[in-house]
Amino acid sequence: MKTVLSKNQIKLITSLQQKKYRDQHQLFVAEGNKLVSDLIEANVEVEFLIYTKEWKASNSISRKTKINNRIETDALQIKKISTLKTPSSVIAVFKIPSRIIDKADIQNSLSLVLDDVQDPGNLGTIIRVADWFGIKHIFCSPNTVDLYNPKVIQATMGAISSVSVIYTKLEELILQYKNPSFPIYGTFLEGEIIYNCKLQKKGFIIMGNEGKGVSEKIQNLVTNKLYIPDFPNGKAVSESLNVSVATSIICSEFRRQEF
Structure with missing residues (x-):
């Protein structure tokens, strides 16, 4: 079912283009199927996974994968939050992982x-x-x-x-x-x-x-x-x-x- 992003969601995601808000919320944005998939497979925690119906039809993400919010929407909504000239059909907001030095x-x-x-x-x-x-x-x-x-x-x-x-x-x-x-x-x-x-x-x-x-x-x-x-x-x-x-x-x- 298609969802319209709320004003607060749009505000949060677009604010992450600036470092001070990435630091404040400990979140970052990734766009594109390969990039998003690679980060998910690396077990980086997902705060939002935002995708179109067409993307969902050709990609499967296990329900066991930790994704706090799954949002199916349309290309127009994705364009509102994308930083790309040609937006992808999937955008994810990830939690910034902690780094351990060995x-x-x-x-x-x-x-x-x-x-x-x-x-x-x-x-x-x-x-x-x-x-x-x-x-x-x-x-x-x-x-x-x-x-x-x-x-x-x-x-x-x-x-x-x-x-x-x-x-x-x-x-x-x-x-x-x-x-x-x-x-x-x-x-x-x-x-x-x-x-x-x-x-x-x-x-x-x-x-x-x-x-x-x-x-x-x-x-x-x-x-x-x-x-x-x-x-x-x-x-x-x-x-x-x-x-x-x-x-x-x-x-x-x-x-x-x-x-």
Whole structure:
């Protein structure tokens, strides 16, 4: 049976486009069949599942799945709460999950560390890259764009359900883990060409802000400076690589060396 969304429901859901209301209500919005399905399968608690009759006909969600409010409505109602130019036939409001840090796991694996990455598309893509290359933890500075920004959520294409993203003070984090057997990697113009380096299977890989790069105080904590060379050497090229593209190249080389 079709339901018309109440004014309060519309107000709540649209307010979640802003970080202060996401923080206040501890909720975030996801749109699209794959993204919504992946988050549900990852057991992220659903506050609202809002869908059309057509979506319901071709998708089955078990009644045992914890969904606090199931609302069947129409495309016009969904358009009122969607952030997309072409709204999907399903939107879900999820509860922001708590994040547990497994120190032993971090000490024995690679993690990404993002120093004030600002663009939502970049963060979303980096999360996808991490998922692709089996990196389970991403640590973000407090000034990095919010994980639950709708544009970040969409850009992850569901990878957000597989990667743990934690906001913390980076200097304190790095000092907590830094030791002779746990390298701190970062990319710099004066670094060693990454393809000439013997890379370890554990450590932090620091990626900097789109315009400023890695901040000075974090630079001072880096133990292994890497450089992604242009090709051929000396040719006039773009000023720099996009941070998500650079992250892809770096993660690929780390994993390549494991084969």
